[in-house]
């Protein structure tokens with residue numbers, strides 16, 4: 001081989017390397033605007049072994065379900081120097097219905113609404129259920145030195161965590177109908193059940209949607225008041241549906257009863273759930289940053305220092321619905337950490353830990369963007 005040919009070969013190889021380096025596995029760079037690099041779904045014990053600490057894996061925050069929060073978990077988080085946040089189930093504690101069937105959501109036929117895909121919600125105006133959840137929220141904050149609580153399943157009875165959601169209209173129980181008429185000064189002429197649902201979703205639709213959103217927002221107001229009284233430095237976050245207002249014919253407000261702008265008065269951190277693989281965007285991780293960009297515009301959050309409201313999306317790395325290949329770890333973290341996001345967490349440790357290559361890729365990505 002002549003020297004010229006050898007040089008050409010080296011050049012070609014180098015060009016190939018550069019091209020392949022521009023693919024998804026290109027290392028991420030430092031992102032000073034990102035304050036939180038989190039893991040959702042349990043204390044990642046395999047990342048804490050011997051001298052190895054969570055910070056060595058680039059992780060600085062952990063989310064654990066309310067029932068998994070223990071004194072030991074708090075002690076581990078403190079020893080590791082990471083933040084510990086609890087996830088709190090609001091209107092999805094289905095076991096409550098066993099002794100309180102009157103708390104089940106009622107559908108447009110005036111009967112108990114079946115749980116779509118098994119996701120059972122609770123009627124949002126059931127006074128005793130609400131009081132039960134508020135007490136649990138208070139106790140969680142009073143007992144454990146945690147850095148914040150994230151609301152979960154804070155929306156109407158539905159199944160939306162999938163590519164094709166099921167969004168039944170509820171709740172037309174006597175309690176909700178009476179409260180709606182009282183609060184909005186609407187008269188349903190004594191109609192109940194299916195007849196009431198028909199007129200409510202007909203000429204009273206806008207008043208009904210607005211009222212239902214206000215009911216769910218009022219829960220958030222009360223959660224924030226408790227948090228401020230018990231542990232004022234803790235953050236109130238919410239895991240919520242990542243759809244924009246316009247998507248699926250306005251389902252965010254009209255079906256799920258989520259009014260993000262109204263909740264902004266009480267929520268410190270919004271965590272949309274753009275699970276790209278699960279929701280039909282398996283080959284399009286850029287969907288994540290498109291959804292957070294919309295949320296930023298909608299809430300007036302830019303992801304700059306000094307903002308009181310923040311956006312930290314929870315992104316999908318574990319296989320659910322469709323698989324998330326290891327090659328997508330970096331693009332997912334990339335799109336999850338673009339402004340207006342100032343933090344990110346990954347879903348979910350329970351399954352993710354069974355894939356050491358993905359855990360390694362996540363650690364590499366977090367270390368790269370960490371400050």
Ligand SMILES: [Zn+2]
Pocket residue numbers: 105106123124125126171172173174175176177
């Ligand atoms: Zn109801």
